[in-house]
Amino acid sequence: MSLTGIVSIALGAILIENFIFSQFLGICPFLGVSRKVDTALGMGLAVTFVMALASVFCWLVNTLLLVPLGLTYMQTVAYILVIAALVQFVEMFLKKSIPSLYQALGIYLPLITTNCAVLGVVLLNTQKNYDFLSSLVYGVTGGIGFLVAIVLFASVRERMDLTSDCPKSFEGFPIALISAGLLALAFMGFSGLKVF
Amino acid sequence: MNVKKQFKDGLITNNPVLVQLLGMCSTMAITTTLFNGIGMGISVIVILTCSNIVISLLRKIIPSTIRIACYIVVVAGFVTIVDLLMQAYLPSLSESLGVFIPLIVVNCIILARAEAFASKNGIAASALDGIFQGIGYTLVLIVMCVIREFLGNGTFGGGLLGQEGAGIRILPEGAAATFLVLPVGGFLTLGCLIALMQYLLRKSEEKKGGEDK
Numbered sequence: 001m002s003l004t005g006i007v008s009i010a011l012g013a014i015l016i017e018n019f020i021f022s023q024f025l026g027i028c029p030f031l032g033v034s035r036k037v038d039t040a041l042g043m044g045l046a047v048t049f050v051m052a053l054a055s056v057f058c059w060l061v062n063t064l065l066l067v068p069l070g071l072t073y074m075q076t077v078a079y080i081l082v083i084a085a086l087v088q089f090v091e092m093f094l095k096k097s098i099p100s101l102y103q104a105l106g107i108y109l110p111l112i113t114t115n116c117a118v119l120g121v122v123l124l125n126t127q128k129n130y131d132f133l134s135s136l137v138y139g140v141t142g143g144i145g146f147l148v149a150i151v152l153f154a155s156v157r158e159r160m161d162l163t164s165d166c167p168k169s170f171e172g173f174p175i176a177l178i179s180a181g182l183l184a185l186a187f188m189g190f191s192g193l194k195v196f
Numbered sequence: 197m198n199v200k201k202q203f204k205d206g207l208i209t210n211n212p213v214l215v216q217l218l219g220m221c222s223t224m225a226i227t228t229t230l231f232n233g234i235g236m237g238i239s240v241i242v243i244l245t246c247s248n249i250v251i252s253l254l255r256k257i258i259p260s261t262i263r264i265a266c267y268i269v270v271v272a273g274f275v276t277i278v279d280l281l282m283q284a285y286l287p288s289l290s291e292s293l294g295v296f297i298p299l300i301v302v303n304c305i306i307l308a309r310a311e312a313f314a315s316k317n318g319i320a321a322s323a324l325d326g327i328f329q330g331i332g333y334t335l336v337l338i339v340m341c342v343i344r345e346f347l348g349n350g351t352f353g354g355g356l357l358g359q360e361g362a363g364i365r366i367l368p369e370g371a372a373a374t375f376l377v378l379p380v381g382g383f384l385t386l387g388c389l390i391a392l393m394q395y396l397l398r399k400s401e402e403k404k405g406g407e408d409k
Contacts, residue, residue, distance in 0.1 A: 022379050024225035028304055031220065073280060076298045077272040084265055113268070114302040116221045123295045167391075169398070173217055174391035181383030188380065 006137050013141035016191055019117050020149040021184040026117030030150055031176055033108050035161075040154035041147070042101050043108060048143025050090055050112050051121050054083050055139025058122040059132055079122050080113075087113045117146055153183060199324060206328025212305045213336040213386075214393040219305040222296050223337060224382030230352070233341035235289045237334025239282070239297065243274045244306050244333075245326035248314040250274075252322035255315045267310045272301045305333060336389070343385055348376030 019025045026047070033043045058079050066072050091109050094102040102109065112118060121142045125135040156179050166175045212218050219240075226232045250270050251258075258266045279297045282290040290297065300306065309329055314322040345351055350367030375381055 024221045024379065024382065025299075027220040027224065028218075031217075073276065076276050076279065076301055077269065080268055080272050080301055081265075084268060110264070113264070114304060114307060116299050116302045119299060119302050120295060123298055127295060169391045169395035170387075171394075174387045174394065177383050177387030177390065181380050181387060184383055185375070185380045188375075188378065 005134070009134055009137050010141040013138055014145040014148060015187070018145045018149055018187055018190075019120070019142050020146060021180075021187040022191075023120070025120035026115050026146055029108055029111065029115055030146075030153065031173070031180070033105075034150055034154040034157055034176075037151060037154045037158060039104050040150045042104050044143075044147030044150045046090065046094075046101075046105060046109065047112060047115060047117065047146050048140065050083070050086055050115075051118050051143040051146070052136065052139045053086050053090075054079075054118050054122050055125055055135045056132075057082050057086065059125060059130075059135045062126060063132075075123075075126065079119060083118055083122070084113045117142065149183070149187075153180060156183065202321070202324050203328050206325070206330075206332040207335065208332075209397070211332045211336065211393070212308075212329050213333055214390055215397070216305075216308065217390070218308050219303050219333060220386070222299065222303060223333075223340060224379070224386055226293055226296050227337055227340035227344055227382065227385075228348075228377050229292075229345055230338065230341045231289065232292055233337040234334070235282075235286070236293060236296065237330070237337045239278050240300060240303065240305070240333055241327060241330030243271065243278055243300055244309060244330045245323055246274045247271045247306055248309060248322040248326035249319055251310045251314040252317060252319045258315075263315065264307070264311075267307055268301065271306050271310070275301045305329065339389065340382075340385055344376050344381050347373055348378075348381055349374075 013019070017023060020027065020030050029043060029047070034040050061078055061082055062072075062075065066075060066078060071078075087110060090112075091102075094105075094109070121139050125138055128134075128138075130138060157176060160175070160179065164175070170178070206212075210216060213220070213223050222236060222240075226236050247267075247270050251267060254266070254270075275298060278300075279290075282293075282297060309325060313325045317325070342352065346366060350365060350369065350372035352364045352366055376385065
């Protein structure tokens with residue numbers, strides 16, 4: 001795996017094909033946990049961590065177990081089980097070692113299991129036939145892309161809650177979606193970016 | 197069992213996308229042509245109904261501490277079935293929906309209905325709930341598809357009608373606002389739809405409140 005390849009995967013995952021703004025993966029936590037910048041940051045870090053771990057473990061499960069046994073049609077089921085186990089593990093780890101973050105994330109921590117960004121990154125790794133290193137890089141940078149998006153969006157929302165005067169029907173979710181749309185429009189600017 | 201109420205709940209007053217705000221990812225991602233929307237909608241109806249039935253059957257057996265994991269396995273099984281069937285019989289649809297078919301596993305609508313309805317109600321009611329909630333989801337998908345395709349591409353029924361599935365051209369070429377088919381359009385269209393829904397629900401509540409007085 002050449003350095004250029006890694007850089008292009010990384011740039012692609014963070015900016016050009018950002019998981020949220022261009023692939024629509026992980027919208028639920030993106031809209032749900034973006035009221036405050038601190039919790040958004042914690043959520044983004046937790047998701048990045050799980051995505052990296054999930055990429056590694058699912059790659060291992062796929063190459064060492066499913067492919068040799070001819071069970072590739074069980075991919076979806078196997079992946080979701082791996083992810084659920086990982087999230088459980090992260091939850092126990094956080095509870096023991098960083099209880100403050102554990103409490104801040106609350107209900108959203110177990111919900112990482114059903115974050116489509118996590119399952120999405122794993123499925124995309126398989127679909128694109130990435131090798132071990134590329135999978136890891138894609139997992140980590142995809143998570144960073146999620147982190148960047150959710151922190152940016154949380155800052156916008158914090159500001160908006162304080163100052164905006166929006167029509168009654170647009171209060172809450174609709175206005176959040178519209179502002180996310182405008183952010184996505186900004187991220188479209190990266191689509192012209194080419195690596196080497 | 198109240199079929200009429202369930203029907204109204206699923207389609208309008210408790211619509212999974214517009215009111216419960218579930219399943220956003222797929223709603224925004226795949227609604228670029230009518231064909232995609234209908235295909236995705238039907239898959240979700242089938243999976244939601246089947247998983248609701250099975251979970252309702254198993255509701256007394258599944259221990260509550262590990263229920264979410266059990267639900268996910270049940271759902272993942274049905275999703276795999278639908279995914280393989282679609283790859284075999286509708287390869288073009290399977291290709292254009294791509295990773296979003298296996299991602300139905302983590303579609304919040306299905307888990308939410310399992311948790312909120314199927315785990316507490318009988319088989320028949322759960323099956324009906326699956327069908328109606330699924331139809332509610334499909335309706336939103338179709339509305340989104342029609343709006344985005346018409347304004348963004350100037351056509352109607354892409355993938356289904358017209359020559360080679362290009363859709364019937366309504367607006368002249370070049371007159372359409374291409375950004376609506378792009379990700380941005382997904383956010384904007386759904387935002388406006390939910391706003392419209394909130395407006396309508398508020399209006400009907402005000403009307404009811406007025407009658408009560």
